[in-house]
Amino acid sequence: MSTIDFKPGLIQGGRAPGYETYKHASHFRTKDEEFDACKTGMWLFLATEVLLFAGIFVWYSIYRMMYPDAFRNGSSYLDWRWGGLNTVVLLISSYTMAMSINHFQHNRQKEARRNLVITLVCGALFVAIKLLMEYIPKMTGWHFDPTMSHAGGEALTKFGGLFYFEQGYGGKLPGILFSYPFATDPHENMWWSLYYTGTGLHAAHVLIGMALIARVWWFSRPGVENYGPKHYTGVEMAGLYWHIVDLIWIFLFPLLYLIH
Amino acid sequence: MSTLHPTSGSIPGHADDHHDHHDHHGPYYQSKGSFWTNVWDWCTTVDHKKIGVMYLIAVLIFFFIGGVLALAVRTELLEPVRTVAGQVTGQFFKSDEGIGKGNEIYNRLFTLHGAVMVFMVIIPSVPAALGNFLLPLMLGAKDVAFPRLNLLSWYIYFFGSMFAGLSIYFGGVDTGWTFYTPYSTTTDPDQSRVILMVLGAFIMGFSSILTGLNFIVTVHKLRAPGMGWFDMPLFIWAIYATSIIQVLATPVIGITLLLLILERVFHIGIFDPGLGGDPVLFQHFFWFYSHPVVYVMILPGMGIISEIIPVHAHKKIFGYRAIAFASLGITAVSFLVWGHHMFSSSTELAATIFSALTFLVAIPTAVKVFNWILTLYKGSIAMNTPMLYALIFLFLFSIGGLTGLPLGALSTDLHLTDSYFVVAHFHYVMMGGTIIAFVGGLHHWWPKMTGRMYNEFWGMTGAILVFIGFNVTFFTQFIMGVQGMPRRYATYVDTFQIWHVVSTIGSYILLVGFLVHLFNFIASLRGRVAPANPWGALSLEWYAASPPIEHNFEHEPIVKHGPYDYGEVVPFHCSEEDYPLADKPAGASAHTVH
Amino acid sequence: MNHNQPLRSAHAADAHGHAPGGFDETNPHGTAAGHHAHKHVIVSAFTNRVVLAVLLTFTALTVGLANAEVWIQQYFDIHFPTWVNVSVAMSIATVKAALVVMYFMQLRYDNPINTVIFLFSLFAFALFLGFTTIDLDNRGKVYAYKGGEVQVGGNRIVGAKTLDKPIVQQRREEFLKSVLAGDQAKFDAMKAELFHHRQNYHPRVEHSVSTSGTSRPRGGTTPGLFEAKAPADDGHGHGADHKHDSNSATKPASGSGH
Numbered sequence A: 001m002s003t004i005d006f007k008p009g010l011i012q013g014g015r016a017p018g019y020e021t022y023k024h025a026s027h028f029r030t031k032d033e034e035f036d037a038c039k040t041g042m043w044l045f046l047a048t049e050v051l052l053f054a055g056i057f058v059w060y061s062i063y064r065m066m067y068p069d070a071f072r073n074g075s076s077y078l079d080w081r082w083g084g085l086n087t088v089v090l091l092i093s094s095y096t097m098a099m100s101i102n103h104f105q106h107n108r109q110k111e112a113r114r115n116l117v118i119t120l121v122c123g124a125l126f127v128a129i130k131l132l133m134e135y136i137p138k139m140t141g142w143h144f145d146p147t148m149s150h151a152g153g154e155a156l157t158k159f160g161g162l163f164y165f166e167q168g169y170g171g172k173l174p175g176i177l178f179s180y181p182f183a184t185d186p187h188e189n190m191w192w193s194l195y196y197t198g199t200g201l202h203a204a205h206v207l208i209g210m211a212l213i214a215r216v217w218w219f220s221r222p223g224v225e226n227y228g229p230k231h232y233t234g235v236e237m238a239g240l241y242w243h244i245v246d247l248i249w250i251f252l253f254p255l256l257y258l259i260h
Numbered sequence B: 001m002s003t004l005h006p007t008s009g010s011i012p013g014h015a016d017d018h019h020d021h022h023d024h025h026g027p028y029y030q031s032k033g034s035f036w037t038n039v040w041d042w043c044t045t046v047d048h049k050k051i052g053v054m055y056l057i058a059v060l061i062f063f064f065i066g067g068v069l070a071l072a073v074r075t076e077l078l079e080p081v082r083t084v085a086g087q088v089t090g091q092f093f094k095s096d097e098g099i100g101k102g103n104e105i106y107n108r109l110f111t112l113h114g115a116v117m118v119f120m121v122i123i124p125s126v127p128a129a130l131g132n133f134l135l136p137l138m139l140g141a142k143d144v145a146f147p148r149l150n151l152l153s154w155y156i157y158f159f160g161s162m163f164a165g166l167s168i169y170f171g172g173v174d175t176g177w178t179f180y181t182p183y184s185t186t187t188d189p190d191q192s193r194v195i196l197m198v199l200g201a202f203i204m205g206f207s208s209i210l211t212g213l214n215f216i217v218t219v220h221k222l223r224a225p226g227m228g229w230f231d232m233p234l235f236i237w238a239i240y241a242t243s244i245i246q247v248l249a250t251p252v253i254g255i256t257l258l259l260l261i262l263e264r265v266f267h268i269g270i271f272d273p274g275l276g277g278d279p280v281l282f283q284h285f286f287w288f289y290s291h292p293v294v295y296v297m298i299l300p301g302m303g304i305i306s307e308i309i310p311v312h313a314h315k316k317i318f319g320y321r322a323i324a325f326a327s328l329g330i331t332a333v334s335f336l337v338w339g340h341h342m343f344s345s346s347t348e349l350a351a352t353i354f355s356a357l358t359f360l361v362a363i364p365t366a367v368k369v370f371n372w373i374l375t376l377y378k379g380s381i382a383m384n385t386p387m388l389y390a391l392i393f394l395f396l397f398s399i400g401g402l403t404g405l406p407l408g409a410l411s412t413d414l415h416l417t418d419s420y421f422v423v424a425h426f427h428y429v430m431m432g433g434t435i436i437a438f439v440g441g442l443h444h445w446w447p448k449m450t451g452r453m454y455n456e457f458w459g460m461t462g463a464i465l466v467f468i469g470f471n472v473t474f475f476t477q478f479i480m481g482v483q484g485m486p487r488r489y490a491t492y493v494d495t496f497q498i499w500h501v502v503s504t505i506g507s508y509i510l511l512v513g514f515l516v517h518l519f520n521f522i523a524s525l526r527g528r529v530a531p532a533n534p535w536g537a538l539s540l541e542w543y544a545a546s547p548p549i550e551h552n553f554e555h556e557p558i559v560k561h562g563p564y565d566y567g568e569v570v571p572f573h574c575s576e577e578d579y580p581l582a583d584k585p586a587g588a589s590a591h592t593v594h
Numbered sequence C: 001m002n003h004n005q006p007l008r009s010a011h012a013a014d015a016h017g018h019a020p021g022g023f024d025e026t027n028p029h030g031t032a033a034g035h036h037a038h039k040h041v042i043v044s045a046f047t048n049r050v051v052l053a054v055l056l057t058f059t060a061l062t063v064g065l066a067n068a069e070v071w072i073q074q075y076f077d078i079h080f081p082t083w084v085n086v087s088v089a090m091s092i093a094t095v096k097a098a099l100v101v102m103y104f105m106q107l108r109y110d111n112p113i114n115t116v117i118f119l120f121s122l123f124a125f126a127l128f129l130g131f132t133t134i135d136l137d138n139r140g141k142v143y144a145y146k147g148g149e150v151q152v153g154g155n156r157i158v159g160a161k162t163l164d165k166p167i168v169q170q171r172r173e174e175f176l177k178s179v180l181a182g183d184q185a186k187f188d189a190m191k192a193e194l195f196h197h198r199q200n201y202h203p204r205v206e207h208s209v210s211t212s213g214t215s216r217p218r219g220g221t222t223p224g225l226f227e228a229k230a231p232a233d234d235g236h237g238h239g240a241d242h243k244h245d246s247n248s249a250t251k252p253a254s255g256s257g258h
């Protein structure tokens, strides 16, 4: 592990970049103390996130113990390939987020921002896959098909074949909204309650994380450059948040997709 | 050796920021200009003292609302069949099916009383109001670690309470403050009152989390130079332990209430058996938070007592470390015992385990009580309002804690559960403990917060009235509970009437007591100017001016003695004549013990 | 205000454990905070890449093992208890999580207090989970007590009368009637088709009947739910409650199911 040695520099127009001029809040003794405080604060916040999701995981455990077959059946409607792909997408985004911090620490602004963009794209991809490939077909029976292979066929289609309808596939809705006809266990609707709440809460966190990263990206734009070797607290915070979102998915994925 | 010496500029990064504000040597609340300038200044302030005062005002307003609801409940119970609720409050709690239905109105009254008192008064009272004001001062810091987050917490609290207020405006809820399913998922099906109330509690939870987070980081990072962990006042230890609970337990009530809202809005089954859910699971989720949260309520109260007693007995606290570790011990144990609220709905195995663990709580609690008593022993006790409140606390809290034990024992609890015995128990700890400590603390720090002395005679009078009123109100409830009076009913069999009448009279005495305090506080604002250190105390908040300046201290303090070294150090701003040192032969013999 | 004035006599300092004068003003708490300026750790690009590679490998591994489990069970016609599946998946997930926390989140190089905070949250989670599970075996009784009013999987439909059968059954019958016009054969064919397709993306052990080699209990499903008779007859300990329940003849009672 290397440590930071930074070369001060000026940005366009001869102004000093934001990370050079940054002044820590006056009630801290040093900038490092502030950085440390922010990090500890963030970790405390992450602890609360862990315990927020603990509710979901405890719900999962209790219901899986009470209704094992409902969970086995429910899970069997999930395609591990989409879950797996989303895992890979999130892991890559975590890596690019970590690399972005690394680049900021070395004052490679362009590379750092590029990594932020990749992270954002991965986050968007994750949400898109969730929605188009999982939520919408399962809830409504409308499958998303970018190849449009069903256009003109006998299946109902929408948007010129971008979506096609499969009779009897949809209706896997949570709780009392459940209307899927082929359930084989009376508690299968409880599985879907859990599935949508758990993944939905997680997806909401993905969106919040993306907003934080977008904010970092905006304040690191040329001419502002708020983050650099001397000061990258904001990136670090957004990164930590992003990783905890990844962390929760690492557990959700096998628990939801790999039961049999 | 000097206690403190000015170090302005001697610490890197501090030399420059000391004089960058215009006029900052006046009191923190001094006017900044016109009325609206001041309003804007208070609404956007990041000064922990102002935020603390804002919390205090909000808490006192909600205390008043909760108190009115309580008096309505008590008044209703004057007669075995319902009288008042249907007639008087029926108009206020407008609801199609509810008007005139006394039972339902009654259910809403006690629910709202409980919810307002728990979520909007007791939880933020000591940590958020007094804690915000005092924590940085006691640590010798300029502010909390994240001042803007602190302001955000206040606004979150404010908006959360607005939601709760809306719910009350639309007619209130009747689920009990515990929101048990299926009450909370089936009552009020077409309106959104329950959702609003639950949402309010959910939002206020975030405020609590952020405050806790802020305090933990502040304690870790912003202690004054020279202040080690064991040089912190015990109030800080208590707030620190409280903050740990707030951070670790509150998210669970967050997810619980969120799921409850989802359950009501989307009808997905989680906790409601009618939707396929598991109501016992709700109880687990709820009490995983709500048992620890009773320690969020009482720990800071204990912290106040740990300050008041040594200051006004002018004696070194007995067993400093024992009390500090007892705070942490209570925190740890508080996560292990929630099942004692579910004895009647769980298995024998679970109930036995939880019962056994419940008794563990008594150990650290008793450690504290005994240490306080030993601090009083041979102290030179100044009998003033804070001290009187500390003594009242010791008395009432002991009763509250000891009656927790029969509730924690399985065989007795199955008879006492959901009876007035439980009601009396938790009022003895929550009101006799937390609120009493809070009012005592308010008197203790009033000179610091406002720069004025309250009137001692009226303070004592109020305290005595509160003490009498409290016991008359709630001791009767122990008796009724043992005789079988169930809680949460608007009507009862005639034999209980005498106790109910006595209890209601007690509640009116309580009201008078609190009104005396209120007028005393208001009058004090034009009263005698307070010196910087009226009690001769040794913790750092008394080193600051009364009231403190905007940045708390003229010079960053460096700590070279402990907060309880009475008799070894002359208190700030005091002379040795008034507070003689123990090893001087001329010293008054009262403060001899180290 | 006389705060410049020396205020105390000399002896108490040692009693209090402070080394008088030995106090470092830039590092008041004795932590590293005051000293480690310019010592922020940079986790190297190489480390990050290795961690990512390991994470991806472990993702493949957990999917592979889950599918292998199914294959083994079917090929050798044996039965794994459910904890095998869970513990394999959770062990791998834990390793992955540890890597993310230690390297991507840099906890390994960070102030130890942050590790402590994180571990505390996990500890609280463990308590939550652990103590919530210890009274599980009572839930059936609670449900049986409510058995007359409440259906398995819920029956309180918004804006409609309470269903008198479990929602899953209700929806199946509605579908059969309104979409398939009561054509049971078509229903069975659709179901078979869907379930067959499912094997492509979620392999699972399909035979639930006992064979000559093994005997498998049908754990989990509520016995007899879709048969005509009421499940209270199945001897789950709540039959007695239903004797007194006037509804039990017409409504299948709920039960925890196994």
Ligand code: HEM
Residues within 6 Å of the ligand: B178, B294, B295, B297, B298, B340, B341, B358, B359, B361, B362, B365, B400, B401, B402, B404, B405, B407, B408, B409, B413, B416, B417, B418, B422, B425, B426, B429, B430, B433, B434
């Ligand atoms: C030695 C300490 C304590 C013990 C052993 C104890 C034990 C108990 C038990 C067993 C119950 C459940 C009674 C029942 O519903 O059957 C209970 C209820 C309650 N306790 Fe305590 N307790 C203690 C201290 C406290 C403290 C310090 C507080 C708050 C500051 C508190 C607040 C409450 C409340 C609010 C309830 C009633 C909750 C409800 O059902 O609405 N207790 N206590």
Ligand SMILES: [Cu+2]
Residues within 6 Å of the ligand: B290, B291, B294, B337, B338, B340, B341
């Ligand atoms: Cu409790």
